[in-house]
Amino acid sequence: MKFKPELISFNVCPFVQRSVITLLEKKVDFKLTYVDLGNPPAWFLEISPLGKVPILKVDDAVLFESAVINEYLDEVNPPALHPADALKHAQNRAWIEFGSEMIMTHYNMTIASDSNSFEKVKNQLERQFERLEKELGEGPYFNGKNFSLVDAAFAPLFMRIDLLEDQYPLNLYQTNSRVAQWARALEKLKSVKDSVTSDFRDVYSRFVKTLDSYYSTQINVTSA
Ligand SMILES: N[C@@H](CCC(=O)N[C@@H](CS)C(=O)NCC(=O)O)C(=O)O
Incomplete structure (x- = not known):
């Protein structure tokens, strides 16, 4: 390079x-x-x-x-954050793709125009949380003790959910304790904290406000 x-x-x-x-x-x-x-x-x-x-x-x-x-x-840039074993490697890739689907479901929920369509997409997100819960082991990370690319793929989703949870509780973690533990482990990481600017809560809530959706009407713009 x-x-x-x-x-x-x-x-x-x-x-x-x-x-x-x-x-x-x-x-x-x-x-x-x-x-x-x-x-x-x-x-x-x-x-x-x-x-x-x-x-x-x-x-x-x-x-x-x-x-x-x-x-x-x-x-x-070694050491690798992706498992070397071919099967594990492929499974991790697949779960990264699942994470992309969840990011899109979450986004679709934030842009849903009315409460009915919002609830419908939220329900889809709940099913995805439940499926994820089944996949997780003891943690704290997706593959166990070591951080991997799957963790990098899901941290932005959990951050967005957490940032506005106090304003509009989605309660996605309550019945999914392993996902909750995983999200808590990720939010503590320096790499995750430093991956956004310190005013990100403000920036993100302002962005949500521009969406002109059911969810956006539930969110106030507040500085952290
Ligand atoms: N599958 C893509 C998704 C990237 C994506 O959807 N990026 C959005 C912003 S978060 C974008 O650039 N959207 C512009 C557009 O769709 O025109 C990836 O993982 O990189």
Whole structure:
């Protein structure tokens, strides 16, 4: 690598945050460049095949998709955060994909226009929490004692749920104690804390307020 890798970000994107956590865990020096997805610059649309963040620029090469970016970062910056065993490796990848689905369900819940559609999507998220609960062992992390890429993939989801829980309780952890324990372990990590700016609660609640949805009407913008 000739230059610092450059991560192209949108300030509230959970998928970008997965890569920031991985870069911080790996202690890789990187440059963070923000784009406004509401008004994306031409240079960004030029390099991002799906018009999405994150994008990781490595010298002249461009990587997209958070799971792929994180696997690349893991491979070039040992020690590995992904299990070496092929079956475990594949299972971890699959659960990262499950995490992406959960992030999208959570997002769909935040944009649902009325209380009926909100409850419907919240119910879907509850089923996903229950399925996740069944998958977890003693913890504290997904694979046990050691942090892995699956942990980096889920931490942004738990953070978003936790940030606004005092304003509108979703109560997703109450009957899912292993997920609750996992989320608590992740929020304590320096890499997770440092993966967002110190005013993130404010930034995120402001973003939610712009969504013009049922959930947004339940949220007040308050500084931490
Ligand atoms: N599967 C992608 C999802 C990335 C994604 O959905 N990013 C959102 C922001 S959080 C985005 O760039 N959306 C812009 C768009 O869809 O036009 C990943 O894991 O990187």
